[in-house]
Amino acid sequence: MSEAKSSYHHGDLRQALIDGAIAEIAAGDPSQLSLRAIARRVGVSHAAPYRHFADKEALLAAVAEEGFCGLTAALTASFTTTEPQTLQQLTAGGHAYVTYALHHPHHYRVMFSSCPGPPERYPELATAGQAAFMVLVEAIIAGQAAGRVRAGDPMQLAQVTWSLVHGIAMLTIDGYLQSPDAQQVAELTALAMRSLVEGLQTPVNSAVVQ
Amino acid sequence: MSEAKSSYHHGDLRQALIDGAIAEIAAGDPSQLSLRAIARRVGVSHAAPYRHFADKEALLAAVAEEGFCGLTAALTASFTTTEPQTLQQLTAGGHAYVTYALHHPHHYRVMFSSCPGPPERYPELATAGQAAFMVLVEAIIAGQAAGRVRAGDPMQLAQVTWSLVHGIAMLTIDGYLQSPDAQQVAELTALAMRSLVEGLQTPVNSAVVQ
């Protein structure tokens, strides 16, 4: 099973606790998550985590931060593999977002739960979350510059886009959409992005004026 | 403050515990919610709740059920005050949905958290959640019958609509959209529904064929 601890010093206990938290969430009820169970899984005493995290909430904030970094990477990757400044790029971003949530449901739940405390207490977490959102905002701005996305406040348009994919992601991973099949979720995401894009794109009459 | 208990029997302790749970959530950190704190707030011993609920999770399931009933009522009310079978009705439903979440954030969070356990354990809760969703499905079906909503699986179109408003609701009440002003949320919802409706409506060329 887990490799035996070769010394008193773990080496990278901080990261092991983050990984252990995800494993514990995956193994059982997220609301029953306990620091002691995580410490047992990682093979240290119940007080060892307090050498790396101020408290339980701080560990969950680190999990959320890791999740946002992964989300930003996934969004950025999807954008670099599609033609920039196009609505196809936005659609690819939507798919990447939902796919990330489906592949990392435990991270995703922690990212958007109240367990990580107020953002001002965890500036790195707030920064990571903001970075993910800004990838989206920048895509909207680029699309507007290219005349493909309608005029308007890019923050607001990005918020609408985010709301849609977040809704799909949350409702899917929590089993509300009754579409456990990845194919069905992809179809739903495609439909959603298609509808949204129709609403976001620049009306035909004004595209050339851009 | 709270009326003095006139007898050993509370009278309607079950409902008082549900109300007390909401009050406790409103007063502090949702993740710190405890049955004992709820019992203290209601003025009974820590074991009294076990006469009305199997456990803490069952109490939260009752809170969620109450929330879904309220949501269904809000959606239904918005539908009866707008012209049926129109995209305006869908838009009104979207606003009603987001408004309900903003007015009942504590119910809304419980409704969509993992604290209420698997739906099969709480059939009334599952039924209440399904009822809210079916209001939306029926509006889509009616719109399709009137030739105003595009052809397609009404369940899927309803899921897209639900995802959008759910995303707006969740991101707003958890403070991710940085739009605490009700006016700004209404504007965002209007923009979102407008974009969505453009994608959902029947393309002009095929409307008359319906």
Next chain:
DNA sequence: ATCAAATGTTTACGCCGACAACATCAGACT
């Protein structure tokens, strides 16, 4: 008046988060 069910209270247990005090290791310095 009696009885049973409903509904409350008190007591107890094990687990939890968090803190304090102590123990051990690793790296820097001499």
Next chain:
DNA sequence: AGTCTGATGTTGTCGGCGTAAACATTTGAT
């Protein structure tokens, strides 16, 4: 090689938690 300090672990403790068991009180039916 020895010493020292900081990093990083362990052990023990405390109060609060969820939950169960046993007991107490009220209510409604007979």
